[in-house]
Amino acid sequence: MELLMLLAAAAIFLGYCQTDEKVSFYGSSYIHFPVQEAKGSTNISFRFRTHLSDAILLLAAGKTDYCLIKLEAARLKFVESTPTDLSVRLMLMYSPLSTFPTSTIGTRDFIASPVLNQRRVHINLGAGESEIASPRGLTLNDLSWHEIHLVRQEANMTLQIDGIHITRTLLPGKFFVLNIVYGVFIGGQGEFHELFLGHTEYMRGCMADIIYNGANVIEYTKSRQGKSEASAVTWGCSKVFDATKKTEISFLEEGAFLSISRPISRTGSRWEFELKTTSEMGLLLYNAGQASHADYLGIELHEGKVRLLMNKGNGATELIHSLTVKDGKWHKVIIDFSPTIIGISIDEKPAERLNLPSGGNRYLDLAETLYIGGTELNKRARAIARGIKSGDRSYKGCLRNMLLDSSEIGLPDVKISQGIVAGCIWSYPCFEKRPCIPSATCSQVGVNSFECTCDQPHCVTSNYAESTTVS
Ligand SMILES: *[C@@H]1O[C@H](CO)[C@@H](O)[C@H](O)[C@H]1NC(C)=O
Numbered sequence: 001m002e003l004l005m006l007l008a009a010a011a012i013f014l015g016y017c018q019t020d021e022k023v024s025f026y027g028s029s030y031i032h033f034p035v036q037e038a039k040g041s042t043n044i045s046f047r048f049r050t051h052l053s054d055a056i057l058l059l060a061a062g063k064t065d066y067c068l069i070k071l072e073a074a075r076l077k078f079v080e081s082t083p084t085d086l087s088v089r090l091m092l093m094y095s096p097l098s099t100f101p102t103s104t105i106g107t108r109d110f111i112a113s114p115v116l117n118q119r120r121v122h123i124n125l126g127a128g129e130s131e132i133a134s135p136r137g138l139t140l141n142d143l144s145w146h147e148i149h150l151v152r153q154e155a156n157m158t159l160q161i162d163g164i165h166i167t168r169t170l171l172p173g174k175f176f177v178l179n180i181v182y183g184v185f186i187g188g189q190g191e192f193h194e195l196f197l198g199h200t201e202y203m204r205g206c207m208a209d210i211i212y213n214g215a216n217v218i219e220y221t222k223s224r225q226g227k228s229e230a231s232a233v234t235w236g237c238s239k240v241f242d243a244t245k246k247t248e249i250s251f252l253e254e255g256a257f258l259s260i261s262r263p264i265s266r267t268g269s270r271w272e273f274e275l276k277t278t279s280e281m282g283l284l285l286y287n288a289g290q291a292s293h294a295d296y297l298g299i300e301l302h303e304g305k306v307r308l309l310m311n312k313g314n315g316a317t318e319l320i321h322s323l324t325v326k327d328g329k330w331h332k333v334i335i336d337f338s339p340t341i342i343g344i345s346i347d348e349k350p351a352e353r354l355n356l357p358s359g360g361n362r363y364l365d366l367a368e369t370l371y372i373g374g375t376e377l378n379k380r381a382r383a384i385a386r387g388i389k390s391g392d393r394s395y396k397g398c399l400r401n402m403l404l405d406s407s408e409i410g411l412p413d414v415k416i417s418q419g420i421v422a423g424c425i426w427s428y429p430c431f432e433k434r435p436c437i438p439s440a441t442c443s444q445v446g447v448n449s450f451e452c453t454c455d456q457p458h459c460v461t462s463n464y465a466e467s468t469t470v471s
């Protein structure tokens with residue numbers, strides 16, 4: 001009995017004192033923490049680090065009320081809205097502000113037209129949305145940890161950053177009860193798509209020790225209590241965010257990809273990279289093109305060879321390089337594509353090229369988003385339908401030294417990533433060390449192990465068995 005009490009006390013103690021609960025967000029991740037409450041006070045604290053200047057950190061959402069904490073131009077903004085009537089709601093959705101001199105419109109001052117056809121203008125000074133921002137000049141997107149404490153009691157609001165920058169505000173208006181029904185979203189707005197929020201960028205970086213009105217969100221979500229949901233996050237703060245352009249990248253699993261935003265010249269581009277893999281298949285690069293054009297570009301591994309498929313408006317042209325690259329060694333690949341010619345060069349050998357059929361468009365009209373190592377779920381079926389055989393298969397292996405038109409690209413440029421880690425952690429003992437006896441079959445297990453299969457008691461060579469602890 002005493003032991004139980006001691007354990008319970010220890011658990012409570014740990015619950016209160018544990019201050020190292022971290023979570024990583026990758027540009028499309030979020031946590032949904034289901035709470036329903038109507039409160040006159042708000043108490044939120046967390047730490048974060050990111051290189052983004054604009055990102056959503058936390059959203060508590062109700063039918064009309066919401067509380068949003070975001071980064072905007074590297075400053076922290078807290079917006080709380082407790083609209084009290086339909087006119088405010090209307091204003092939030094269809095703001096007619098542009099018809100008024102902007103000098104009369106502050107961040108908390110609303111102009112709405114509840115009786116539109118009588119052209120009556122209702123000016124609502126601060127009864128709905130309140131905003132508080134971090135001090136000007138304090139840059140929060142420097143990848144350092146920043147600590148935020150936000151406390152509101154009725155109209156009194158205090159924002160404290162890193163324990164030293166304190167901003168106090170008295171909110172205008174009379175209605176301070178925040179009515180939350182859809183819960184709290186961290187790092188992104190998830191499936192919550194109300195018009196009044198407008199467009200918000202997802203978080204890419206880490207957050208820690210998130211306490212929302214007394215609830216430890218990370219602990220709650222990690223232990224899968226209630227209906228909390230974590231989408232595409234990982235626990236702990238990933239090393240991916242500390243990487244440089246030189247850092248090698250490992251694509252680990254099905255669904256892995258990264259996306260980078262780079263305009264592609266209409267006259268063509270050159271993409272260079274090095275790869276190390278033993279995979280037969282997998283998507284290396286995909287540009288889905290623009291909605292208004294048929295153009296697209298896919299580069300993939302097919303039967304262990306590099307295959308390029310490009311459409312510039314008059315059908316797809318395919319080029320498969322003759323070399324096999326799936327031998328577990330690094331290979332340097334250079335891809336050239338333009339409206340007239342495509343080419344692949346491997347390991348500094350002369351490029352294999354193909355002229356594109358004449359006709360089609362004069363220029364290439366590709367999209368600004370490059371998907372590397374795989375693509376987003378909602379793009380996969382289309383990619384396959386277009387003839388990209390690995391449209392739904394992620395590349396598994398390592399990439400490094402990527403250059404787009406001679407300028408380095410790497411992990412710091414990534415907008416969204418999934419299933420990748422910083423550094424090349426893939427190694428291929430079957431190819432590198434030949435650990436199995438000649439009659440055995442060696443197969444890769446995980447990212448760096450192997451298994452020898454044969455019809456004898458020992459399938460691993462005696463040399464190999466002696467040099468390691470593996471038996
Ligand atoms: C806000 O919450 C923190 C714990 O997360 C607590 O220490 C603090 O006293 C609370 N502040 C108010 C004013 O309730």
Ligand SMILES: *[C@@H]1O[C@H](CO)[C@@H](O)[C@H](O)[C@H]1NC(C)=O
Nearest residue numbers: 041152153154155156157170
């Ligand atoms: C808000 O602040 C004022 C002045 O600082 C104080 O008199 C008042 O009691 C506070 N209200 C609440 C609800 O904390």
